[in-house]
Amino acid sequence: MIKKLLLVTIVLFSINFFYGQNGSIKGKVVSTQGKGIQNVNVIITSLEKGTTTNNQGAFYINNLKSGNYTLEISYIGYNSQKITVTVKNNETTNTPNIVLIENQEQLTEIVVEGHKMNKYSQKKPSSALRLKGELVKLPQNIQVISSELLLDQQVTNIMDGVIRNVSGVTMLEHWGHFARVNMRGFRLPAFRNGVNVQDTWGPLSEDMNTVDRIEFVKGPAGFMMSAGEPGGFYNVVTKKPTSTPVAQISLSGGSFDYYRGTVDLGGKLTEDGKLLYRFNGMYQTADTHRGNEDAQRFGIAPALTYNISNKTSITTELNLQQAESFIGSAYIFAPAANGYGSLDRGFKFTDNNYPVTDIQELTLFTNLKHEISKNWSFETQFAYLRYDQEGNSTWLWNFEDTGDATRYVGIWDALSLGKYFQTYLYGTFNTLGITHNVLAGFDYSQKEYWADWNQSIVIDVNQPFNIYNPVYGNTITPVFDRTQKVRDRANAHNTGFTVRAFYAQDELAFLQNKLRLTLAGRYTQLVTLGKAETDKKFTPRFGLSADILPTLTAYALYDQSFLGQNGVSKSGNTFDPVEAKDIEGGIKKSFFDGRLKTSLGVYQITKENVLVTDPEDINFSIQLGEIQSKGIEFDMQGEITPELNIVLNYANTNVEITKDTNPANIGKKVAGHAKHMTNGWLNYNFSSLSKFKGFGVSLGYQYQVDRSAWSWGADNQTDLPDYFRLDGGLSWKNNKVRVQLNINNILDEYLYSGSNYGTYLYWQSEPGINGRFTVTYNF
Structure with a gap:
């Protein structure tokens, strides 16, 4: 095996040594403020060959014969440029910085006229x-x-x-x-x-x-x-701060007392563009199709970017969200003999006075980027997350065939804290005509989670709640002990882990970047809260991508994974890390000058130490031996014509138990997927030459066949019916205003997902036909 690898390596190096006698072009595209512009198209017009700039605005085109070439540089919102470059064998021609000037009129037209x-x-x-x-x-x-x-x-x-x-x-x-x-x-x-x-x-x-x-x-x-x-x-x-002015407000209304308002602002805070900003805000209030579940949500997200120099920038983002949720209220319970959908989809299993859960989430990101040279740069990121939850959940305590149910409400206070640090080094260099794109980095994360689920109260004390003759309000009001913060409560579940990971990757480009080989490895140290020993693992990664035709690429991948698992079993034991192997391959094909992209792939994942729902207590998990997932995936995305956009996909998924302490489980389906699934979405916008200029129409579907329930207690059952949903939309827009109406579940189907738990079923229904209407104004 080693001899074969050495032979392949020698052949590849020899081929690229031959091609390496040609020359190359290197340069950088910047804005008028001197900051590099990412994703700019740099094309050699005579060869129809080119590349795009990296996140520092740098580009590199190699394996060019000696001669004069014309480069066309273009990017949305900027005036295009053309320059002439002379290339010599065995030399790299460095172009002076190419400055693109913003075209505000063009940018406005492109953003508004989608x-x-x-x-x-x-x-x-x-x-x-x-x-x-x-x-x-x-x-x-x-x-x-x-x-x-x-x-x-x-x-x-x-x-x-x-x-x-x-x-x-x-x-x-x-x-x-x-x-x-x-x-x-x-x-x-x-x-x-x-x-x-x-x-x-x-x-x-x-x-x-x-x-x-x-x-x-x-x-x-x-x-x-x-x-x-x-x-x-x-x-x-x-969304990030931007030098292009953004000023947008949006107002929406819809079914079930749905009301929403958003604002999006951005631009320069200083004339020289060194300080940029972005601000997003939203407020929403909405009920559900079950009624008496009106919940509010509020959020603000300010962000600032400071361009310290042409090579260095720092961006800080804050996102604060306050949300209400009626946790568990979507579930419906009925005797198994009656079947799914035996109750009206608007049936409500919780009381009208069921208390709402309050949630606050705060995230903070700070990102530093620095360009060391034209070929080398690094990026460092700090992040923090705090999630506070004070509330409760509801579930079934006892159920009779007569429809008499005894319900309980349990406390569900939670606190989640996450601290993160990432640093990455990027580099590009050539050896014997081979281009190396190098990535190396260190990743640190520390997570801890506290939750109190150990207080519960049966609320149907005077009489059971009958699903066929429901009487609401005849219950006791749950009261829980919150004298201490959740992290200080002795009965709180406390889980978490700390990860330290080092990794390195080299993407080698051969044959004028027509053949690409990825070699990567990651070393992980995992410390699980409550576990004495530290888990360690090295996981390799090998990838190969080849251009068979200019518009057809084939790829193959071998990857391994290693990831800690949160939580504990019902007995209080921590779980072993997940270990898995993935083998996959496929092709990617583009059409219509790259405007429409498709991919077709097959994969096999073998996963060990997987968690599934504990059949004895749905609030906990158990750990299995081995599961294997096999499948075929197809995705299509892009333009068929400038007016017609499409999203189309299909997947065949099969997940089974391959090893287990109980031989009877081998070959059983693992819950939580559909064997066949396809989705589609078409959007047509009338052209500017049409008398219907500004109008657009959309239509989409979701279709799932052979669905398996997600609960481990479903015991390999697939008694859920097939799922089909049809949605659509109409819109009109001009340079300032966009008006849009979307209708969901046009066929008014009774759609749901759920599980068979033996003597009873539970499911969650989706609303029937419903709509949303939105008006957006750009200042």
């Missing part, structure tokens, strides 16, 4: 993912949901249906305050700006008012940001 840009397809990942280059060139499946797509779908929260835009992603039943998102059969950790903020029962579901994009990274990506969950993760990227 059909003039590719709204749905993103070319590169955010800098938060620490990855360089185009998405199509990476040996991994990464899907990006743009802010324009969120706007067309009128998504205001991560729980509103964001997951429909990515293959194989489902959202399971929830308590109401956080999103439990699964992909490839496993729960996804929530990231914000590249930081893993996941805890046991959180974080708070993300409001889209502050969101610029959401990135779904499939597969372990164990070398990045102390992330080792084998299913992947989703990364919410927030």
